[in-house]
Amino acid sequence: MEASEIHILSVGTALPGDPLDNAALARHFGMDPIWEQWVDAFVGTRARHLSVELDTGKLRSSLADLAARASARALENAGMDAGDIDLVVLGTATPDQLMPATVNIVADRLGIDGVPTYQLQSGCAGAFQALDVGRQMLRGGGHRTALVIGGELCSRHYDPGADLAKLDSAELVNFVLFGDGAGAAVLSTEPVSGAPVVRRVLNRLTGLHREPGQVVEWTGALDRADADRSHIKEDYKAIEESVPVMSREIAEEILGDLGWAASDIDYLLPPQLSGRMTRRIVENLDMPLAEEITRVDTIANTGNAMPFFQLEEVLPQLAPGDRVLGVSVESSKWLKAGFALELA
Structure with missing residues (x-):
């Protein structure tokens, strides 16, 4: 079942x-x-x-x-x-x-x-x-x-x-x-008081014929200090241009699928690239009624750990009926990701 x-x-x-x-x-x-x-x-x-x-x-x-x-x-x-x-x-x-x-x-x-x-x-x-x-x-x-x-x-x-x-x-x-x-x-699968429901999760590759925005070699500089090539490179200009636009597309798709309006979002968990970039992304998302949950200024970009730090902050604040939107963009080959939660 x-x-x-x-x-x-x-x-x-x-x-x-x-x-x-x-x-x-x-x-x-x-x-x-x-x-x-x-x-x-x-x-x-x-x-x-x-x-x-x-x-x-x-x-x-x-x-x-x-x-x-x-x-x-x-x-x-x-x-x-x-x-x-x-x-x-x-x-x-x-x-x-x-x-x-x-x-x-x-x-x-x-x-x-x-x-x-x-x-x-x-x-x-x-x-x-x-x-x-x-x-x-x-x-x-x-x-x-x-x-x-x-x-x-x-x-x-x-x-x-x-x-x-x-x-x-x-x-x-x-x-x-x-x-x-x-x-x-x-x-x-068991309903528990105060536990939000995952209403939607989005994961989609959108990088066909696009150059990677980030390249990370398999092992790091500490493992191969004598290697000639760079272990990690980031096309920050491409990221600055693409991530705010892609973030808005993610938000619009998830909200559209659920029949929610931007004004229905109580808490926004935006991508956490840097403090400056996060501000740009949030401005472009244009959700003035949503409380932004940001940790990047104090713990930096922790990649796949970051959504959990954001969730850790937002879960205790939720009241019945509250809705949460999480958004992320992977620039290595331009993936869109997001989720929507609701405390029923």
């Missing part, structure tokens, strides 16, 4: 270490105060959490570490344990290794066994894809509870000894945009 409604019971998140502000980042890389002011004014991201220790170049936490912590918190918040989970899905662009899959390491640490597990290789759309897979599996009627995870270890692609003054803008921007983190949510 197919389950008609899927509910988000709880969320948990995890960040590594203390926040690293722009002044500390500038000091480490020997950049002058003007660079710090440029980051504050034109990027709009004030701090980030990194798993890499810049002074030593060592990783102090893996993606599995962060994902397991976030998942344990989500389970605790839902009042559940490992035996209650029927399937696990992880979305990430930065798994710890090729094999074993990070999702299986996380499941093992949580004590989860004998259930289906899935790992989706994706950029900022990965959390939405994981949510979609978990939702569809539960709707099929064979399972009741899913653990959905998203996370990134972006600092694997940091070179702590890099001379930032010699980098072109396509590489330099990544040192200030990204942070590490993980998040998890427990989904269930």
Whole structure:
């Protein structure tokens, strides 16, 4: 029997270490105060959490570490344990290794066994894809509870000894945009008071014949310090031009499918590229009645972890009848992603 409604019971998140502000980042890389002011004014991201220790170049936490912590918190918040989970899905662009899959390491640490597990290789759309897979599996009627995870270890692609003054803008921007983190949510077919219903999830590739907006090599600078090619590049101009437009298209499609108006949205979870870009996106979405849930200014762009940080903030605020719209764009090959929630 197919389950008609899927509910988000709880969320948990995890960040590594203390926040690293722009002044500390500038000091480490020997950049002058003007660079710090440029980051504050034109990027709009004030701090980030990194798993890499810049002074030593060592990783102090893996993606599995962060994902397991976030998942344990989500389970605790839902009042559940490992035996209650029927399937696990992880979305990430930065798994710890090729094999074993990070999702299986996380499941093992949580004590989860004998259930289906899935790992989706994706950029900022990965959390939405994981949510979609978990939702569809539960709707099929064979399972009741899913653990959905998203996370990134972006600092694997940091070179702590890099001379930032010699980098072109396509590489330099990544040192200030990204942070590490993980998040998890427990989904269930069982209605629980205060748990919103997932009304719609959108995932769509739209990059036919378009050049990638971002390219990330499989291993990071810490793994292959002697490699000649850049490990991560971002066409930030293309992203600036495309993401606000695509975000509006995503919102219009989801609202149209549900028969909702923009004025019906109580909380907006916009894409979290940078503080400055998020402001542009929100202005273009034009939902003045919706409360914007933004974390990028204090934890930076955490990729597939970010939607869980936004959900963690919004879920306790929901009142009956409230509606939530989440939007994301993956610029690696131009994917549209989004979801709509409602507290019935």
